[in-house]
Amino acid sequence: MSRRDVVPRAERAEFPAPPPSKCAKVLYYTWRLCSVVFSHFVMISLVVAYCILGAVTFEKLEAAHEKESTMSNDLVMLCRQVKMNISQLRRNTTDSIWTMTKDSALFSEANWTKDVVVMLKDFENAILLEMKVRGWDGSESTDHIQWTFTGALFYSIIVITTIGQYS
Structure with a gap:
């Protein structure tokens, strides 16, 4: 059968497909x-x-x-020293504020506030120095x-x- 013998689609009878079950x-x-x-x-x-x-x-x-096992000993000691400095700095500032408060004969809120602000600014500057110069990351734990x-x-x-x- 050749192509010429094929019946065109329009002439073929088309049967619809049965609906699916x-x-x-x-x-x-x-x-x-x-x-x-x-x-x-x-x-x-x-x-x-x-x-x-x-x-x-x-x-x-x-x-x-x-x-610590992968750090050099010098680096480990430096990290510990920085963290110990921060702890000591915090303790010293707290002790200074407490001593100033305890030893004042006449408690004046204005004078006390002025002195504490000076101490806290010194503390803040010391913290910033530890962060910028020595690379303190904010943690005081040596195993963090x-x-x-x-x-x-x-x-x-x-x-x-x-x-x-x-x-």
Whole structure:
């Protein structure tokens, strides 16, 4: 049979397809529902896994730099000295304010406030000096680690949302 022998579509008798059975409809819509649910489930699972993997990676890479075993002894001693200086500075300021308050024969709010403001400004300047010059991070604990799993997970989520925002 050649192409010329083929009957044009308009001349052919077309028979409508039989309507799908109820079983076929149920199977079709179940398949559609499963494909939508599982595609979203897989996508969400991949994002969660990516965040957890990123958190573990960030924690392993960054926490090692904060632990004493990886720091040189000089750096460890410097960090401890700075943290001890801050603790001593806080104690001295508190003691000075208490001694001034206790030893005053006549308590005048204006004079007391003026003296305390001077002491607190000195304390503030000393804190700023420790932060700018010696790199104090605000922690007085010598075993404090900033990169915990929770912090690394938060950082990982922030990275994903920032990248998603600009892409």
